[in-house]
Amino acid sequence: MAIPDYFQRNAVAVSQVISGLDEERLASRLEDVCIGVTIGPDAAGDEGRAMADLLVRLLARLYPSIMIHEEGAGGVANEIGALARRINPRIDLSGEATIETVIGTAQPCWKATRTVFAGCEGWTARLSTHGPQGCGASNNPFGAGLAACLAAADVFRAVFLPGTELDGDCEVAVPDAGEGHLENGDVGGSVGSLVLAGAGAIGNAAAWALSRTAVDGSIEIVDHESVDLGNLQRYVLAERDDEERLKAPFVAGGFSGKLTASGHACTIAEFLHEKDHKVDNLLLALDSAKDRCAAQASLPRRVANAWTQPGDLGVSCHDFLEGACVSCLYLPNGKRKNEDEIIAESFGVPDQLMQVRTLLYKNEGAPRDLLVAIAAARDLPLEKLLPFEGRPLRALYTEGFCGGAVIPLSEPGRPANEVHVPLAHQSALAGVLLAAAGVRMGLSGRVDSVVTQYDVLQPQERFQVYPAAKPPGERCICQDADFREVYRRKYG
Ligand SMILES: [Zn+2]
Incomplete structure (x- = not known):
């Protein structure tokens, strides 16, 4: 499968929105998913290009299969296809889209189960599930950026929460915009x-x-x-x-x-x-x-x-x-826990808070005796923790505990979500x-x-x-x- 080698972090982020999706389940969920990006002729200007660029920068990190198609957009499709490949060199850029995004005034070109139409004008983003939305001709990247993020959010919901409604038609402007408006x-x-x-x-x-x-x-x-x-x-x-x-x-x-x-x-x-x-x-x-x-x-x-x-x-x-x-x-x-308290508790060693605090502060490596204490407290085999010996203690937390390397993501005892991966x-x-x-x-x-x-x-x-x-x-x-x-x- 064409998943990137940094895929594990995707699993951590997705699992915080949808529980129980570990790396393997996430990969299998994505197996039959192909995201289409169709770009219309009005997207050849700065706004449309910006939206296509950011949308692909967002999609190519998570979805292993993307199809890009343009209708007279001046070669934007080739540019963003090359970009997608630089982001995930294993990405699959062929196939039939199962979910399609349409930028600007193009018609959908696949028989996708869901289609998200995105357009923008100046500070404003427009999303629709019904029909194409045009792209403005200004040099303003903010409405385009907003539209790319909202379209990526809709694609995410269409893939992972297929029962939910997409937003339908909406228009969102960057709040309080207008300064320097020409x-x-x-x-x-x-x-x-x-x-x-x-x-x-x-x-x-x-x-x-x-x-x-x-x-x-x-x-x-x-x-x-x-x-x-x-x-x-x-x-x-x-x-x-x-x-x-x-x-x-x-x-x-x-x-x-x-x-x-x-x-x-x-x-x-x-x-x-x-x-x-x-x-x-x-x-x-x-x-x-x-x-x-x-x-x-x-x-x-x-x-x-x-x-x-x-x-x-x-x-x-x-x-x-x-x-x-x-x-x-x-x-x-009120009482809000500090990062060091959250981490020490996740490790099961709240009594060693000062050592945890110092190691985090100095960004120093985890010593063997602390790993032994964590293994005992959390009833984990020490071998699982040893790869983190000498590495920064924060890595043990983000990769081992949040990231599933030591504690599987689907098990109880996951870290509190104060430290989260968006x-x-x-x-x-x-x-x-x-x-x-x-x-x-x-x-x-x-x-x-x-x-x-x-x-x-x-x-x-x-x-x-x-x-x-x-x-x-x-x-x-x-x-x-x-x-x-x-x-x-x-x-x-
Ligand atoms: Zn103040």
Whole structure:
């Protein structure tokens, strides 16, 4: 079968939405599935090309069989076919589509059981189960990016939840869009300087959108890690050969337009220190609340912050003086477990929390005595754990416990879903929203504290947008007189 060699991580992500699907069952579910991508003549412009590009970047990671067909779209089909093969060199690009996606004004060309029609115009995505949706002629990649994510979500539901209804006809616009809006839905102007913290799944998608935006300015991309095989499950820019490349320069390499990009292979804390803690527009695509709050504490002028978590995803924007800051959203209210507590409990060794915490913090290898203790506590044969000896302890958790290498996915005792692996289209949607927020902030030079949430489980509701105020009392750094004074001094 044509499944990619990073398939195991797909199984982890899918199993969090549909229980009981381990790697083997997922592969067998996909055996008879072929996803068709049909591209119409109006998709030859920037918008249609962008949608086709992102859609294939999402589909080719999960579905081993894809058929691509175009009707006079200027060779887009060949381009994205080659792209699909670079993402999964084993992919099968032949056969009859069982589920078809149609981009732009083409007619379906297979007798598929389900057909998803996708179109876009400027900031708006259009999805339908009834008939073709046109593609606009602007240079705006945001409606196209949104449409690709929503189409991938519909394909996912058609494959894995065949009993459920697709959304039918819907039109969704990027919330609060319109800044820098030129004629015909084009976007232009100068965004000044942007900093993207994190070149993971969300950062990849944000960079995908930003690199296709015709705005002037600069973007600095910061991430100290390298691409590992499991990342290919949901990093939209990553191709199979990109394994082991440093994430920051790799993502920066995707920019060839007016926005000039540079990659910084260091932590965001190191980067901010180097910048003397002065950053105009900071886009946070980080994993942990702790890192987000640390970045906020360095007092950037404006911040946008994206997240995915089980059941929802979104982006929040932050005016430090007037509204909620990033840290306001992550203030502890009640007992929320830390990553180290969750991991120590999954390992069955909550009494060795300090050792687990230290190893995670230093990113050090798992010692033999800890593996022996975990094996005893979880009643596992030690041989299953030994391959992780000397490897970072986090790898034992993500691969061994979340990923099924030690504890099979279908067994009880799965880790709590606080540490989760999102589906590729969920991370991508969060990234596209983050990029839109960054463009808005950069072009206007201002920001309001607003949270935009996309409920994955309530497709009809789509986006919920609400203002975010500071919490009552004076609990947050943004309510502290000293921090506020430093902020004012920095930015006048
Ligand atoms: Zn605050």
